[in-house]
Amino acid sequence: MSNRRSRQSTAMPRITDDQIIELVSKLRQLLPEIRNSRRSDKVSAPKVLQETCNYIRNLHREVDDLSERLSQLLDTIDSESPQASIIRSLIMQ
Numbered sequence: 001m002s003n004r005r006s007r008q009s010t011a012m013p014r015i016t017d018d019q020i021i022e023l024v025s026k027l028r029q030l031l032p033e034i035r036n037s038r039r040s041d042k043v044s045a046p047k048v049l050q051e052t053c054n055y056i057r058n059l060h061r062e063v064d065d066l067s068e069r070l071s072q073l074l075d076t077i078d079s080e081s082p083q084a085s086i087i088r089s090l091i092m093q
Helices: 002-011 017-030 045-076 082-092
Strands: none
């Protein structure tokens, strides 16, 4: 096991505690739940990581829901209509 660890440490540079603190701080700023709270700097690193996972899961759900809604919308309009053309141009951006 220590052999594997030594290989991993040579393959990838170690992240320092300061770098972890900086990354957690950046995540705090990105998460609406934490960023909008008055005591965002007091939220623990594990809580920030948990909220990050939850936020990413929610974003995936939103993307799936929006994709489904878009698909339903495209099914209801004529593919040659101006509306379909607008939607296609928006999708390609």
